[in-house]
Amino acid sequence: MHLSDSDADAQFRAELRTWLAEAVPTLPSPPDPRDWPGRRAYDTLWQRMLFDAGYAGVNWPAEYGGRGATPTQHLIFLEEAATAKAPDVGVGFVGQMHAGPTLIAEGTPEQQAHHLRGILTGDHVWCQGFSEPGAGSDLASLRTRAIRDGDHYVVSGQKIWTSHAMVADYCELLVRTDTDAPKHKGISWLIMPMDLPGIEVRPLMTVQGSAEFAELFLDEVRIPVTNRVGEENDGWRVTNVTLSFERGTGFVGELLDTTNIMGELVELARRTPRGPGTAWDDDGLRRDIGAVAAELDALWAFTKRNVSQGAKGGMAMGSGSAFKMSYAAVVHRLGDIALRVLDRSSLAFDDIGEDRTGAQLHHKLKGFAVGIGGGTSQIQQNIIAERVLGLPRER
Amino acid sequence: MDLDPSAEQRELQEMITRFSLDRFPTDIVRAAAEPGRFDRAAWRELAELGTFGIAVDEEAGGVGLRWIDAVLVHESLGAALTPGPLVAAALAAGLVDGVLDGSVVPAIVERPTHGPAFVEHLTSADVLLVIDQDGVSSIDPATVNTRALPTPTDPATPVSIIEELPSGDRLADADTARRWRLLGSLLASAQLVGIAEGSTTLAVAYANEREQFGRPIGSFQGLKHLLADCYARTEVARSALWAAGVLVDEPEAGDLMRAVAGTRVLAARAATENAKTGLQVHGGMGFTWEVDAHLFLKRAWVLETAFGSVDEAAEAVAASLEPGSISS
Numbered sequence: 113m114h115l116s117d118s119d120a121d122a123q124f125r126a127e128l129r130t131w132l133a134e135a136v137p138t139l140p141s142p143p144d145p146r147d148w149p150g151r152r153a154y155d156t157l158w159q160r161m162l163f164d165a166g167y168a169g170v171n172w173p174a175e176y177g178g179r180g181a182t183p184t185q186h187l188i189f190l191e192e193a194a195t196a197k198a199p200d201v202g203v204g205f206v207g208q209m210h211a212g213p214t215l216i217a218e219g220t221p222e223q224q225a226h227h228l229r230g231i232l233t234g235d236h237v238w239c240q241g242f243s244e245p246g247a248g249s250d251l252a253s254l255r256t257r258a259i260r261d262g263d264h265y266v267v268s269g270q271k272i273w274t275s276h277a278m279v280a281d282y283c284e285l286l287v288r289t290d291t292d293a294p295k296h297k298g299i300s301w302l303i304m305p306m307d308l309p310g311i312e313v314r315p316l317m318t319v320q321g322s323a324e325f326a327e328l329f330l331d332e333v334r335i336p337v338t339n340r341v342g343e344e345n346d347g348w349r350v351t352n353v354t355l356s357f358e359r360g361t362g363f364v365g366e367l368l369d370t371t372n373i374m375g376e377l378v379e380l381a382r383r384t385p386r387g388p389g390t391a392w393d394d395d396g397l398r399r400d401i402g403a404v405a406a407e408l409d410a411l412w413a414f415t416k417r418n419v420s421q422g423a424k425g426g427m428a429m430g431s432g433s434a435f436k437m438s439y440a441a442v443v444h445r446l447g448d449i450a451l452r453v454l455d456r457s458s459l460a461f462d463d464i465g466e467d468r469t470g471a472q473l474h475h476k477l478k479g480f481a482v483g484i485g486g487g488t489s490q491i492q493q494n495i496i497a498e499r500v501l502g503l504p505r506e507r
Numbered sequence: 508m509d510l511d512p513s514a515e516q517r518e519l520q521e522m523i524t525r526f527s528l529d530r531f532p533t534d535i536v537r538a539a540a541e542p543g544r545f546d547r548a549a550w551r552e553l554a555e556l557g558t559f560g561i562a563v564d565e566e567a568g569g570v571g572l573r574w575i576d577a578v579l580v581h582e583s584l585g586a587a588l589t590p591g592p593l594v595a596a597a598l599a600a601g602l603v604d605g606v607l608d609g610s611v612v613p614a615i616v617e618r619p620t621h622g623p624a625f626v627e628h629l630t631s632a633d634v635l636l637v638i639d640q641d642g643v644s645s646i647d648p649a650t651v652n653t654r655a656l657p658t659p660t661d662p663a664t665p666v667s668i669i670e671e672l673p674s675g676d677r678l679a680d681a682d683t684a685r686r687w688r689l690l691g692s693l694l695a696s697a698q699l700v701g702i703a704e705g706s707t708t709l710a711v712a713y714a715n716e717r718e719q720f721g722r723p724i725g726s727f728q729g730l731k732h733l734l735a736d737c738y739a740r741t742e743v744a745r746s747a748l749w750a751a752g753v754l755v756d757e758p759e760a761g762d763l764m765r766a767v768a769g770t771r772v773l774a775a776r777a778a779t780e781n782a783k784t785g786l787q788v789h790g791g792m793g794f795t796w797e798v799d800a801h802l803f804l805k806r807a808w809v810l811e812t813a814f815g816s817v818d819e820a821a822e823a824v825a826a827s828l829e830p831g832s833i834s835s
């Protein structure tokens with residue numbers, strides 16, 4: 113066991129750091145969070161810069177256009193990018209973290225040739241159309257219907273909470289192709305181009321006051337059968353291939369972002385008058401922040417553990433779940449401390465003057481996104497209890 | 508970077524676990540603090556496995572591995588509830604003759620700033636080592652006025668009170684004292700992580716076996732979620748622990764002081780919360796002396812005070828966040 117970089121890793125880190133130091137300052141200022149075309153342009157510009165420099169798809173195999181770097185180097189990439197305050201993956205999330213890896217694992221050569229490069233260059237933005245109003249935690253009960261008509265599927269139904277749908281070119285769509293089979297056995301995984309007739313995207317406002325996700329209304333959308341990934345009715349297995357990419361390094365950028373927010377909170381506490389001194393003079397508050405910092409350090413170490421295990425053949429069952437539920441909890445704890453520091457200035461949801469007070473509240477709300485999206489914390493607890501600890505199923 | 512134990516390291520842990528459960532089964536553990544119960548023969552066998560000299564150089568008679576290996580060993584010792592003085596032996600092994608082979612049993616205490624000193628395992632000790640700001644000194648226990656407590660909190664950890672701690676003979680300098688405090692905290696945290704896991708394993712076994720309302724109680728989601736939380740707390744604390752353990756061997760790769768302090772916060776929380784959950788999951792049986800659940804809780808309480816409190820540790824992490832601190 114060791115933490116220091118090997119020579120090869122140290123060289124990778126040094127070259128990357130040099131490149132980031134030059135590249136990041138050339139970026140324009142980030143767009144308003146509500147300006148979706150602006151966000152797409154900004155995120156994909158950065159992706160293109162990464163691509164041109166050979167840093168797109170760091171962990172993707174070289175034969176699919178990636179860098180083919182080791183899991184450790186992927187982690188170094190994420191760490192250095194976040195430290196250099198480079199943009200995070202943004203609208204590229206689904207393409208790079210879900211759809212791309214799924215196509216690499218399960219796609220046909222034609223599908224791979226058509227899609228993978230566009231994901232890496234930033235030209236193709238993807239969204240994930242899994243959840244439905246009636247199928248969230250119980251995803252397999254989804255009802256969006258696909259009826260075969262010659263060499264097309266005719267798809268009708270509704271999806272919800274589809275992140276980045278308003279600027280996406282493609283959607284990884286789960287549909288029901290067999291209504292008679294048991295719920296897990298009648299699902300197929302389709303690539304849906306977002307410009308097909310019959311698709312309506314209605315932005316859905318989040319608690320943060322911006323439209324991060326949307327509802328998708330599908331009315332007899334004709335999707336070519338060649339857009340199916342995996343066999344018909346085998347979509348649940350294909351989905352689980354996707355979900356397994358969702359855990360692991362998926363939260364590294366977030367973790368480092370939370371660390372930055374915590375640093376800002378410490379600064380804020382040290383400036384905020386309270387009693388005869390500042391909020392930072394409060395022993396209870398300081399210790400609570402110390403405990404949060406300890407937990408963030410631990411989650412960073414947990415990530416390294418998971419990556420180390422992954423490199424040897426696979427993460428231990430339950431590690432992703434334990435990480436995700438613990439991370440959601442610590443974001444909430446940090447946000448609770450932020451509210452204590454902000455006190456009455458928490459009445460403003462925007463930044464006040466120089467202080468990024470609003471950012472603290474926005475980050476607190478993000479704790480819910482982490483604890484709900486991609487499988488709620490309760491679902492993670494179920495997974496741990498049943499699949500790791502081996503406790504009996506309820507029914 | 509590799510934060511996953513090797514096959515050899517896992518074997519080392521399994522070896523320690525097997526030995527501990529065999530030589531120190533819980534019927535021995537639960538009475539270990541009673542007068543005359545310290546088993547010198549078993550202690551020497553534990554020493555012969557290399558337990559106390561994991562990180563001591565081979566030339567000096569140790570195993571010649573690294574501190575992360577010692578951390579892993581203490582995790583297993585904690586999970587098995589092996590009675591001490593384990594941390595004292597691991598710290599003293601490189602300094603005091605005879606500790607390595609188990610012939611000399613040490614006790615260690617930090618000189619209190621006020622009030623009497625509460626010393627673990629003094630009743631079985633041949634030498635008392637005192638840590639203070641200026642260094643480490645040694646005292647012959649026979650020369651000191653001590654009072655063994657009739658009922659120590661943990662039935663496996665005998666405790667004595669010393670009203671007046673003499674100054675003793677200076678054995679090592681302030682740097683050694685600082686190092687011992689750091690490593691002592693870390694090894695105690697390693698045992699706390701072991702306790703967090705051990706108490707969860709016990710509770711999960713009971714939840715699978717005990718039936719109410721015609722089914723195993725472990726099928727009730729109320730218990731499932733409590734136990735899943737135990738698992739998550741253990742894994743988070745263990746991650747911190749392993750990173751801190753590696754940093755002892757590679758101090759240039761991070762902030763060791765902060766890592767050890769942060770580990771203490773999480774390991775103490777995981778051990779005490781999991782042990783409390785473990786007791787609750789056992790219901791009325793959990794409140795009986797006969798079930799082991801309380802042994803985990805009480806050992807956790809003892810260890811969380813060893814080499815600095817949780818509050819001090821949280822404070823140390825917070826201090827590392829201030830601009831201009833050595834850490835940031």
Ligand SMILES: Cc1cc2nc3c(=O)[nH]c(=O)nc-3n(C[C@H](O)[C@H](O)[C@H](O)COP(=O)(O)OP(=O)(O)OC[C@H]3O[C@@H](n4cnc5c(N)ncnc54)[C@H](O)[C@@H]3O)c2cc1C
Binds near residue numbers: 273481
């Ligand atoms: C920020 C964000 C982004 C998202 N992005 C996407 C996206 O891009 N694409 C997509 O397809 N989906 C997306 N989702 C949807 C997300 O996957 C679902 O919201 C999530 O799986 C929960 O489903 P639900 O909302 O229907 O809640 P429900 O399943 O109705 O759950 C409601 C409550 O019941 C609890 N519960 C449910 N079942 C159980 C059980 N078996 N045991 C114990 N408790 C239970 C839950 O924990 C929760 O507290 C996103 C969600 C969020 C918040």
